[in-house]
Amino acid sequence: MDLGKSPDVGGRDVASALQTLLLSTSNVEDFLAEVSRFAAVAVVPPASVGITTRYDGRAVTVATSDARAALVDEEQYGAGEGPCLESMRTGRFIEVADQVRDTRWPVYRDQAVALGVRCSLSYPLPVQDRVVGAMNLYGFDQPNGFTGADQERAATFAVQAATALGLAVRFAKQAELADQLEQALTSRSVIDQAIGVLMGQQRCDATTAFLLLRAHSQNNNRKLRDVATDIITRLTGHTPTTSRGFNHGDRESLSGES
Numbered sequence: 001m002d003l004g005k006s007p008d009v010g011g012r013d014v015a016s017a018l019q020t021l022l023l024s025t026s027n028v029e030d031f032l033a034e035v036s037r038f039a040a041v042a043v044v045p046p047a048s049v050g051i052t053t054r055y056d057g058r059a060v061t062v063a064t065s066d067a068r069a070a071l072v073d074e075e076q077y078g079a080g081e082g083p084c085l086e087s088m089r090t091g092r093f094i095e096v097a098d099q100v101r102d103t104r105w106p107v108y109r110d111q112a113v114a115l116g117v118r119c120s121l122s123y124p125l126p127v128q129d130r131v132v133g134a135m136n137l138y139g140f141d142q143p144n145g146f147t148g149a150d151q152e153r154a155a156t157f158a159v160q161a162a163t164a165l166g167l168a169v170r171f172a173k174q175a176e177l178a179d180q181l182e183q184a185l186t187s188r189s190v191i192d193q194a195i196g197v198l199m200g201q202q203r204c205d206a207t208t209a210f211l212l213l214r215a216h217s218q219n220n221n222r223k224l225r226d227v228a229t230d231i232i233t234r235l236t237g238h239t240p241t242t243s244r245g246f247n248h249g250d251r252e253s254l255s256g257e258s
Helices: 011-023 028-041 065-081 083-090 106-114 150-201 206-219 223-234 246-253
Strands: 049-057 058-064 094-096 118-128 130-139
Touching: 011 118, 028 150, 049 065, 049 083, 049 150, 058 065, 058 083, 058 094, 065 083, 065 106, 065 118, 065 130, 083 118, 083 130, 083 246, 106 246, 118 150, 130 150, 150 206, 206 223
Parallel strands: none
Antiparallel strands: 049 058, 049 130, 094 118, 118 130
């Protein structure tokens, strides 16, 4: 697909192009980058597009159609205000018809005008019950540069960007769950080894050995796994061996990838 030329802007063509993008990209980052590039040339005249999300509590640009969009995004982050941040905060679509005359974000406005921004559109990117980002189109040719048809087409791309970010959030949560399960399996392995050591030392059954281990953990306000590690190391002279845990293939299957 040639993203350097403006595509036929009919609704059916946009849907077809988005489907092609989805099938031809292998990860979320590439897909968002292609959505940005395609959204930029789907309006006439072409715009600059940036997709913003939050990471560690701060706004970051995760994909752009060009460097110009990234610069405008960064001015908003530095100023702490602007249509992109407003859209993420409120969950509303924000239009700036004439950047020179718009007075809502004075610090950002001066910087945007200096960069040549004449108008902009900012679409919130909701995932389930929260807004995880915004997609921003910046026009540099004239005020009131986006028609109603432009806005409808851009909204279609925003939906696709929100879907991609939603998948990224879901995969991240699944990866976190995999890490938690791996830690749990490793802890269980160490605790079981410590129980075996105590059974041999105290000549007791597994239940009694576990109760001894738990009592020591509670009395010393330490994690059960740490107490078990100390017991094994002290009595055997070796650190405990752990289970293999999940391999990379397991993680991929948890995230839905093959």
